[in-house]
Amino acid sequence: MPAKLSSVTVVGLNVTPIEVEVDIDRKSIIHDVDIVGLGDTAVKESKKRVKSALRNSGFKFPQGKVVVNLAPADLKKEGSLLDLPIAVGILQASGVLQRADILALGELSLDGKIRSVRGILTTLLFLSEIHYEGIVVVPEENLREAQMVDGLKLYAFAELKEVVEFINGVVKYEPVSFRGIPPAEYESELDxxxxxxxxxxxxxxxxxxxxxxxxxxxxxxxxxxxxxxxxxxxxxxxxxxxxxxxxxxxxxxxxxxxxxxxxxxxxxxxxxxxxxxxxxxxxxxxxxxxxxxxxxxxxxxxxxxxxxxxxxxxxxxxxxxxxxxxxxxxxxxxxxxxxxxxxxxxxxxxxxxxxxxxxxxxxxxxxxxxxxxxxxxxxxxxxxxxxxxxxxxxxxxxxxxxxxxxxxxxxxxxxxxxxxxxxxYNFSTNSKLSSKLLRHFIQLDDRSEDILKLATMKFNLSNRSIDKILRLSRTIADLDKSDRIKLNHVAEAIQYKTQDHL
Structure with a gap:
C-alpha cells in the first residue's frame, strides 16, 4: 500500500498543501526513482540527494522501482523543500518508518543533514491559519522562523536519522517553543x-x-x-x-x-x-x-x-x-x-x-x-x-x-x-487615505479652501495632486497635534507639492 504524507509548495507568497505518495514495486527489474506530478528541476534532482542521504544515514535503499507522486498532479511544484517528505515517504513505504500524520519540509544534503529552505515562516503561518492538527517537521536551521508561530505541533531536526528516531518513538524530542515575533529595531548607525x-x-x-x-x-x-x-x-x-x-x-x-x-x-x-x-x-x-x-x-x-x-x-x-x-x-x-x-x-x-x-x-x-x-x-x-x-x-x-x-x-x-x-479601516497612514474618504476625514475652512483654489488655478494641479495636498495637510496637522487643518498646514503642503511647477 502506498505511503502518504503531507507537504506544501510555495509559489510567490501563496502556500498550497500537497500530498506526497510513495509506492515501491519490488518485482520490477528496474531499480530507479520516478518522481511525477509536475515538479521543477530541483524536485526532479531530489531523487539523487534522497538516495545518497538515505544510504549515508544508515538506511538501505529499497530494491525495485520507486514511484513518487506529488498530488495534485496538475499543480507546478518547485524548490528543494520536498526532499525530506520524499525520503520519509520512501522509508514509510519500505517499512523502516511507522506511518504517521506528519507534514515535512526540508532539503537533504548527501550526508543526511537537513538544510534550511525558503518560505518556512510563510508556510507555518498558513498552517496556523487553517488550524493544521498534524505534526510539522522543519529543518533546525529554520528554528528562528519556527519559533515565531504558535498553535502547531512543531518539531525541528538537524538530520534525517533524528526524524526517524522521533517518528518511531526511539528518542523523545521536545517541540519547538513559541517565542513570538521579535520587535523591529531602529536603524541607529546613521543619525x-x-x-x-x-x-x-x-x-x-x-x-x-x-x-x-x-x-x-x-x-x-x-x-x-x-x-x-x-x-x-x-x-x-x-x-x-x-x-x-x-x-x-x-x-x-x-x-x-x-x-x-x-x-x-x-x-x-x-x-x-x-x-x-x-x-x-x-x-x-x-x-x-x-x-x-x-x-x-x-x-x-x-x-x-x-x-x-x-x-x-x-x-x-x-x-x-x-x-x-x-x-x-x-x-x-x-x-x-x-x-x-x-x-x-x-x-x-x-x-x-x-x-x-x-x-x-x-x-x-x-x-x-x-x-x-x-x-x-x-x-x-x-x-x-x-x-x-x-x-x-x-x-x-x-x-x-x-x-x-x-x-x-x-x-x-x-x-x-x-x-x-x-x-x-484597511490602512493606517494619511498617504493611503482613499479619495472616497478624504472628505470624511479632512475638512478645510474657507481661507484654506481659497488658498488651495488659487494654487490649483496657478499651477494647473490635477485632481490627484489636490488629494495629495489634502493628505499632506492632514499629516502636518497631526505633527502639530491639531485636530483641525489650519491655513498654515495647507500652505506648507502646497509648497511641497508645487516645487516641480516652479
Missing amino acids: FADVKGQAVAKRALEIAAAGFHNVLMRGSPGSGKTMLARRIPSIMPPMTDDETIEVLKIYSTVGMMNSNRIFRPFRSPHHTASSVAIIGGGNDAKPGEVTLAHNGVLFLDEFPEFRRDVIEALRQPLEEGTVTVARAKMTITYPARFMLVAAMNPCPCGNYGDPKAVCSCTPYDIIRYNKKISGPVLDRIDIIIQVQKMEFDEYFSKQASESSNEIRNRVIAAREIQYRRYAG
Whole structure:
C-alpha cells in the first residue's frame, strides 16, 4: 500500500498543501526513482540527494522501482523543500518508518543533514491559519522562523536519522517553543544629528516619515541628498506586528532572513537595475525591489538615470500598493506598499540653479533631462524639495543638530494619532487615505479652501495632486497635534507639492 504524507509548495507568497505518495514495486527489474506530478528541476534532482542521504544515514535503499507522486498532479511544484517528505515517504513505504500524520519540509544534503529552505515562516503561518492538527517537521536551521508561530505541533531536526528516531518513538524530542515575533529595531548607525543645516529638507522628510509620503529631492551633486535619504530609517516609527509579519513573510519566501535583527526595509538598487529586478518577474515570477521594500523605504538615487520603462512601471505600485507579475505559466500579485524616496540632479552637469556654480548644459539638455521623469510619475510623488548646498559657516557651525531620536518621537506621536483615527479601516497612514474618504476625514475652512483654489488655478494641479495636498495637510496637522487643518498646514503642503511647477 502506498505511503502518504503531507507537504506544501510555495509559489510567490501563496502556500498550497500537497500530498506526497510513495509506492515501491519490488518485482520490477528496474531499480530507479520516478518522481511525477509536475515538479521543477530541483524536485526532479531530489531523487539523487534522497538516495545518497538515505544510504549515508544508515538506511538501505529499497530494491525495485520507486514511484513518487506529488498530488495534485496538475499543480507546478518547485524548490528543494520536498526532499525530506520524499525520503520519509520512501522509508514509510519500505517499512523502516511507522506511518504517521506528519507534514515535512526540508532539503537533504548527501550526508543526511537537513538544510534550511525558503518560505518556512510563510508556510507555518498558513498552517496556523487553517488550524493544521498534524505534526510539522522543519529543518533546525529554520528554528528562528519556527519559533515565531504558535498553535502547531512543531518539531525541528538537524538530520534525517533524528526524524526517524522521533517518528518511531526511539528518542523523545521536545517541540519547538513559541517565542513570538521579535520587535523591529531602529536603524541607529546613521543619525540626523550628523547632518549640518538642511532644515527644510529635514522638515520635509519628517513629514514624509510621519504620513508615509513619497519624496523627490532635487539638488546639486554633494548637496546631501543621499546622506539625508540614508538616515530616513532612523526616524521611521516601529513596525506594527502585522507589518512585521508581512515583511518577514516576504523575506522568508525569498530566503533573505539571515540576520537575527529585524529592521524596517530600506532598499537602494543601482540605477542600472532592470525592470525585472525592480518590479519582479523572470521565469519564476520572483518579487522585485518594490516588494522587498514593502512597509519600508525604496531609495532610488540618480532617479532620471533609471531606464524609462523602470520609472514608468512604478505607477501601479505607487498608486495601488501592489504589483502584479504576469507570465505565461503564472500570474502572481505581490504586496508593494513602500515609501518612495528619489534623488536627482537638476540637470546633466548638476549645477543648474546653483548661484555659485556655472551650468554647462543647454536649455534643451535641461528640459530633456527633467522630462525623463514623466508627469504621471511626478503626480504620484507627494513632496518635492530643493536641497541646497551648505554655506561654509553652516558646515563649521558648532550648533548641535537635532537628533534622529527627537525627530522620531514626533513622528511616532503623529503616527499614533493616525492609528487611532483609521482604526477599523484597511490602512493606517494619511498617504493611503482613499479619495472616497478624504472628505470624511479632512475638512478645510474657507481661507484654506481659497488658498488651495488659487494654487490649483496657478499651477494647473490635477485632481490627484489636490488629494495629495489634502493628505499632506492632514499629516502636518497631526505633527502639530491639531485636530483641525489650519491655513498654515495647507500652505506648507502646497509648497511641497508645487516645487516641480516652479
